[in-house]
Amino acid sequence: MRILIVEDDKDVAGFVVKGLREAGHTVEHADNGRDGLFMAASENFDAIILDRMLPGGIDGLRLLETLRAQDNATPVMFLSALGQVDDRVKGLKAGGDDYLTKPFAFAELLARVEAMSRRGKGEGPTTRLNVGDLEMDLLSRGVKRAGQKVDLQPREFRLLEYLMRHAGQVVTRTMLLEGVWDYHFDPQTNVIDVHISRLRQKIDKPFDAPLLHTVRNAGYMLRVEEP
Amino acid sequence: MSAFTPIVTEAKPAGARPPKRRRLLRSAGVRFAVLYALVFGVSTVLLAASLRYSTIGLLDRQTHEAIRGDARGLAAHFKTGGLPALVLTLDSRINEDINENAIYLLVDPLGNRVAGNMSRWPTGIATPNAWYQVPVERAGKRSHALMRYYELPGGFQLLVGRDVSTRSQLRRVLRDGLIWALAAMLLLGALGALVIRGLFKRSLADISATSRAIARGDLTQRVRRSGHGDEFDELAETINDMLDRITRLMDGVREVSNSIAHDLRTPITRARARLEDAASHARTEDELRSAVDRATSELDGVVKVFQALLRIAEIEAGARRSAFASINLTPVLEDLAEFFDAVAEERHITIDTAWPPDLPMTGDRDMIQQAIANLLENAIKFSPPDHHVSISARMDAQQIEIHIADQGPGIPEADRPRATERFYRGEQARSTPGTGLGLALVAAIAHLHGGVLRLEDNRPGLRAVLVLPRRALNPEATLRIKLWAQTMRKTEIAPPAPE
Incomplete structure (x- = not known):
């Protein structure tokens, strides 16, 4: 899978990138909202992992709203330190497919990203x-x-x-x-x-x-x- | 306490204070006083105007009427008896005039005096049927007269008037009186203003002194009450209530931060020690790995405590009332009982259930689920094997009561009030895993719904009673629904999806 991670914390990003590559995925990384939006809009990804508070003038919510306004349906998982129920609701309302609160276990992140991107492919109703x-x-x-x-x-x-x-x-x-x-x-x-x-x-x-x-x-x- | 005081730096240079006049107007006391004086002054002026109108005005109108009546009578005599009759009437009227303020003068077409008590035609009177007020000299005395002249057939001219020097005197008296009254009013108004300002200052001085003390960090200060039961007393009481609540909240925050310091320091210390120990003493990779794994799970425990604390804070802040909806508690209870039955069975504990087929209420389903789950997990955790845990619910028109009882060690009566505080852990609970936040969370959830968590003796064991009002009677939720209904009507958007 081709995964984009938009995260400004170098340690967290490095940890996630390394883990996802070990799990056999191709990973791109952007460390601010502007670059993240550019990459998300111009390239094809199977999943996007998105921090909410980002430098560069565009935060995670804005990024996702812009993306969804362009009819881009790439599955997006928020990875955020904002963990209150209202924050989650906001993230999901903006078009997020999943919401993971920091701190997190990598196994949880990996499992959720893989589950989410499969769901994104849309298998159609099965019996x-x-x-x-x-x-x-x-x-x-x-x-x-x-x-x-x-x-x-x-x-x-x-x-x-x-x-x-x-x-x-x-x-x-x-x-x-x-x-x-x-x-x-x-x-x-x-x-x-x-x-x-x-x-x-x-x-x-x-x-x-x-x-x-x-x-x-x-x-x-x-x-x-x-x- | 003083450690909390923020250091305020004056942004403005000291010399830039506003001029004295502006500062004086900025005082609410002075403003009220000026307003008071203004109202007082305007009412006095109004009173004087009405007094003047009703005295001098009345006199004027009476004089006019008398002159007109007089002239009408004389004209009638002239019509019936001609000039001789008029002259006769004039003479008799002048003789009968006791007050000696009637003025008459009849002249022929050439301007010669025929009859009357004036020696000559006064200067300036040229138009007939108009009112004139002129100075006259009668019997060696100067005075004022109001007069009017009429033209008679044959070129004769008749002047009828009244001496109004008494009216002028009255006017002078009135004017002098009003000036004195105005002076007195100014004095009284100024005095009243000073008194009002003083009252204001005295009543507010204590409030502002107390506020200053609070701002400095001394939360023990309270506003003194005068005991009159007036508005200032009410204000003082409100401020004191607010200060009491702030103090309680501060105490709560301090207590929680102490508890956090203790309850988080311990696992962090353990994790740190494990990592440091492994870094310097681990000989094999397996040893290192297991130390890291254990430190990670210690940190997971820290995160759990942290999240529970944040959730309690979130609930206590009332932020989640927006998720209130109509829910039925029966399926919630059924699912939870089934969910935890697996664990109970593994520990040879039987769960007894009893509830009515429907338990409708207004609330947040996720939170009530969590509250019941916490109580149920507690009951299972503390229940000895081969015993029973019971969940039951009953409902009346106002509220739903959910009873969750175990036959475990229970909580001693003396400790029960403290059991819902954050980080409380009973003697029996210290050896079991847990954060000490479970009951605090349940209590917070009950509180948000306007309900209460009661802990009772199950003889033996603990019975937790979660009381939830069926209708959430908080004004905020009602307002939200109202606002939503208004938005609905305006834009016809889809209603929010039910939970």
Whole structure:
């Protein structure tokens, strides 16, 4: 993926650029709003990571509003120290696709950028999801693995659906909390892990090869293990 | 305290004070006093004018009427009896005039006197049927007279008048009186102005002295009340209330910053020590990595505390009332119970639930979710295995009560009032992970909704009761809705999407 990061803090930018390159992406960096807007408007990117408070006369919000006014639909994630609910609402209203508050864990940023840019591609409405021998029928709300029916509670179904839609990507606990439960608080307990392990009991335990993997320090990933 | 005092530098040079006259006008006391004197003066002038109109004016009008009546009567006599009758009537009228202020003069076409009590035609009287006020000399006395002359058939001219020297005297008396009154008014007005200014100064002096002391950083000062219960007392009371609130807020800020200093210093110290230790003592890469990982998770804890504090501050500032909407709490409770049931089950804790099928109210769904989640997680955290946690809700016309009870150690009654303060951690909680901000956040959320968080004894355990009014009765939200409705009508934009 080709990713643009507009961030004036050299350390943060360097850290993100390095991490994204290690993850196999091509990264461009602008350290002020004017250059950022120029690059975002004149080149094609799969995703833009945008700081809100930028030098150069154009802040993140203005940059994004200008971009959206030019019918540029590149997925944009805000990366900002302004973390109040109203700030997030403002960022999303201006046309942002996601909002990550500083300080952040790189794994969270990577997972969100990858999820966001896939969403940006727009797969169109689907009725079936497949990951290996795991099948999900979204119309009949039935789940099968290796031809065997798997019984899921409604919430487990939504959890699995989210994981299948992001198959092959790291999904963090916060993403699950927001995407599956629509909760915007930070639980003190390991409640997400418990829900994942329950799901594992049903879709992985009775079968040979596990599909739902834990990614250390980051979250979970649903994928077929390469032999 | 004095450390908080900002150093104010005078931008203007000392010599650039406004001239004295301008400064005097700038004093509110002087302005009120001048206004007072003006009102007083204008009313006096009005009074004098009306007095003059009703005395001298009346006299003038009476004199005019008398002259006209006199002339009409004489004309009638002339018509019926001719010149002899007129002369006779004139003589008898002059004789009957007791006050001796009637003036008559009848002359023939050649200007010779025929009858009357004046020796000759006064100079300057040339037009008939007009009013003249002329100086006359009668019986050796100079005086003023008001007169009018009429032309009679046959070329005769009749002059009828009245001596008005009494009226002139009255006018002089009135004028003198008014001048004295004006002088007295000026004196009284000036005195009154001085008194008003003094009252102002005295009443405001204490307020301004107190404000100056506060500005210097001495928050213990209060405005003295005079005890009259007047407007100045009301002002003093309002100012004192405001100062009390500021003091409480300052105390709160100080307390929180002390707590922050303590609660953030500890994990930061640990993280720092770990990193320094690893930098100088780690022998293998694995050792180094694990030290860095642990330091990172310590810092994540710091960030968590930080975010919780900011969120409480945000909620307490009331910034989020804009997200208030009509919500039903039943699905919120169902989802949360289901969400946390997984953790509870893992710890062999049973969650009992009981609530009505609908719990409609106005509020911020995200925040209420967080409040209930905090209470529920607390209950699960402190509940011993193989025990019950119960969530129940009930509703009346005004409010919804959500009860969340556990059978854990509870909070001793003496500590309960402090349990919702930031960074409070009970004896039992010190060994468990947590920020000590959970209940403070719940209390802040309840407060924002106009509700309250009650902590009660569950015998054994703790019962947290979240009381939320069903209608958020805050004027700000009502105003917002009103403004929104007005914008709607004007521009016909789409209504804000429900949460």
